Amino acid sequence: MKILVVGANGQIGKHLVQSIQASGSHTARAMLRKQEQEADFKELGAETYIADLEGEIDEITQAADDVDAVVFTAGSGPKTGKDKTIMVDLDGAVKTIEAAKQAGVKRFVMISSFDTTRRAIQNAPDSFAPYVIAKHYADEHLRNAGLDYTMIHPGTLTNDAGTGKVHTGTAVDAADVPREDIANVILESLKNDASIGKEFKVIGGQTPIQDSLQQL
Amino acid sequence: MKILVVGANGQIGKHLVQSIQASGSHTARAMLRKQEQEADFKELGAETYIADLEGEIDEITQAADDVDAVVFTAGSGPKTGKDKTIMVDLDGAVKTIEAAKQAGVKRFVMISSFDTTRRAIQNAPDSFAPYVIAKHYADEHLRNAGLDYTMIHPGTLTNDAGTGKVHTGTAVDAADVPREDIANVILESLKNDASIGKEFKVIGGQTPIQDSLQQL
Numbered sequence: 001m002k003i004l005v006v007g008a009n010g011q012i013g014k015h016l017v018q019s020i021q022a023s024g025s026h027t028a029r030a031m032l033r034k035q036e037q038e039a040d041f042k043e044l045g046a047e048t049y050i051a052d053l054e055g056e057i058d059e060i061t062q063a064a065d066d067v068d069a070v071v072f073t074a075g076s077g078p079k080t081g082k083d084k085t086i087m088v089d090l091d092g093a094v095k096t097i098e099a100a101k102q103a104g105v106k107r108f109v110m111i112s113s114f115d116t117t118r119r120a121i122q123n124a125p126d127s128f129a130p131y132v133i134a135k136h137y138a139d140e141h142l143r144n145a146g147l148d149y150t151m152i153h154p155g156t157l158t159n160d161a162g163t164g165k166v167h168t169g170t171a172v173d174a175a176d177v178p179r180e181d182i183a184n185v186i187l188e189s190l191k192n193d194a195s196i197g198k199e200f201k202v203i204g205g206q207t208p209i210q211d212s213l214q215q216l
Numbered sequence: 217m218k219i220l221v222v223g224a225n226g227q228i229g230k231h232l233v234q235s236i237q238a239s240g241s242h243t244a245r246a247m248l249r250k251q252e253q254e255a256d257f258k259e260l261g262a263e264t265y266i267a268d269l270e271g272e273i274d275e276i277t278q279a280a281d282d283v284d285a286v287v288f289t290a291g292s293g294p295k296t297g298k299d300k301t302i303m304v305d306l307d308g309a310v311k312t313i314e315a316a317k318q319a320g321v322k323r324f325v326m327i328s329s330f331d332t333t334r335r336a337i338q339n340a341p342d343s344f345a346p347y348v349i350a351k352h353y354a355d356e357h358l359r360n361a362g363l364d365y366t367m368i369h370p371g372t373l374t375n376d377a378g379t380g381k382v383h384t385g386t387a388v389d390a391a392d393v394p395r396e397d398i399a400n401v402i403l404e405s406l407k408n409d410a411s412i413g414k415e416f417k418v419i420g421g422q423t424p425i426q427d428s429l430q431q432l
Contacts, residue, residue: 002353056338082298086346090353091337119305132304137306139355168232 001026001190002103004067006053006060006096008046009037009072011159012111015183017046023187031063045112053092060099069107069190070100082130089131091139097145105145107196108147109186112139114155114201139199150189151199154182167205168212174201184209217242220283220321221403222269222276222312223290224262227375229313230325231399232289233262239403247279269308276315285323285406286316298346305347313361324363324410325402328355328370330417332391355415368413370398374389383421383426391419393413400425 001021007013023043029047030172031054032038038048043091052061053074057114064070072093076084100108113135124132155177162180185202188209189195198216205212219236222228224246236244245263248254254264267275269290280286288309292300297430309326309373316324329351340365358365371393378396401418404425405411421428 056370057334082302083342085297086302086306091349118273123407126299128298133302167407 001068002029002047002066003027004029004031004049004064004070005192006031006063006070006072006092007111008032008041008048010073010075012073012157012179012182012186014040015162015180016040016071017185019183019187020043026187026190029063029067031060041211053095054087057095057099057102060096061102064099064103067103067105069104069109070096071109071186071190072096073111073186075111076131085130085134090138092132092147093135094141097138097147100147106148107190108142108145109151109189110139110142110149110151110199111182111186112151112153112199114153116153120137122185127136148196150195150197151187152189153181153201155197155203157182157200159204164202164209164211165204165206165208166202167207168200168202170200172203177202177204181209185213188213217284218242218245218263218282218287219406220245220247220265220278220280220286222247222286223287224248224264226289226291226398227400228289228373228395228402230256232287232397232402233257233260235399236330237261241243242403242406245283247276252345255332269311270303273311273315274316276312277318280315280319280321280350283319283321286312286321286408287326287327287402288327289402290408291327292347298393301350303348304356305350312353313358313363316363317361322364324358324361324365326355326365326367327357327402328367328369328415329400330369332369335341342353354374364412366411366413368398368401368405369415369417371417371419373398379420380425381420381422382418382425383419383423384416384432386416388417388419393418393420397425401429405431 019026020026030041041048049063051063075086116139118138121132155175158176158180162178233244246257257264265279267279292304327417332352332355337348374392376394376407378394
């Protein structure tokens with residue numbers, strides 16, 4: 001598989017490109033905003049493509065040329081300006097979805113937020129609500145886009161080393177999960193067609209990632 | 217007709233409630249955020265309803281109980297914090313659309329922005345883009361909501377006195393238009409079923425509002 005990683009320079013994105021390259025049988029194309037970000041990815045043997053998520057859809061469509069899957073793991077994060085929240089987390093995600101459609105790439109993995117439901121919007125503190133709203137509408141767009149999607153709702157992300165074990169499900173209480181494990185959940189999801197059309201939460205747990213995805 | 221005006225305390229909203237009440241044959245219900253905003257509207261003979269656009273959909277559904285039409289003319293404006301842009305201009309609009317559906321109100325008039333297309337997003341300066349994005353997705357939601365909608369894209373709004381004359385169409389260059397005229401375009405649209413399922417731009421012009429809507 002060749003996998004376009006949108007947000008490759010983010011923390012999950014870096015782990016993901018590493019895992020893809022380490023797999024031996026798959027290749028990552030890292031979509032990056034700036035040329036100076038390329039070196040690390042080239043060193044891993046990954047392809048790189050410079051494109052701006054805030055630019056035209058066509059730029060992203062070109063980045064997705066000839067790949068088998070697209071992963072959206074870009075994020076302005078809840079702490080950037082709210083203008084970036086709507087431009088990246090909502091509009092950047094929707095443009096990536098549309099670009100995948102235009103490029104004829106059916107397989108799409110979205111890294112969402114832990115809870116993007118209407119209830120989560122209402123319960124979010126004012127400072128966090130705009131981010132939840134942005135992810136809510138991006139997720140809605142993906143569900144209706146006609147793609148073979150998998151939507152991953154990670155718990156509280158940490159920089160701890162991955163354990164290779166997680167707990168997944170739809171009714172799961174929030175808890176920590178290492179970014180490295182999320183990256184491996186993405187790759188395993190792409191390798192397992194049973195994850196198509198599914199969305200699930202992921203927190204740290206006791207079940208090997210592959211088994212956990214079988215149980216979805 | 218009884219018309220729920222969401223954003224009644226805004227500049228277009230105030231003109232609209234006035235026009236509705238002055239018509240003699242229609243009644244406005246002004247949706248307001250604060251009790252202290254009620255007096256002016258009660259003086260006009262309008263109903264009032266206190267509800268928060270940032271609250272639950274149910275609040276808005278109750279505000280829409282037993283009305284014949286809903287008008288969304290609330291706006292954080294392009295100059296408020298970007299958090300309000302996504303919370304009011306996008307999510308507030310979508311919640312109002314969903315509330316109209318829940319309340320069984322089919323007729324909906326949306327006051328959009330002059331141009332909310334993908335092209336407009338790309339061409340917008342960074343400071344304005346989040347507002348255009350918010351309006352873009354709100355408009356998209358309305359087009360797919362199954363309501364009898366009219367979507368009005370006003371030119372540059374001014375506080376000049378209304379002239380009763382406008383220019384409407386889909387391919388129209390940006391130009392000024394008094395808020396008072398937009399309010400009357402809303403009311404005339406509600407009285408004219410030919411405007412259902414239509415969206416159009418409105419700038420100042422030479423055609424009486426009623427005639428202009430006939431020509432759509």
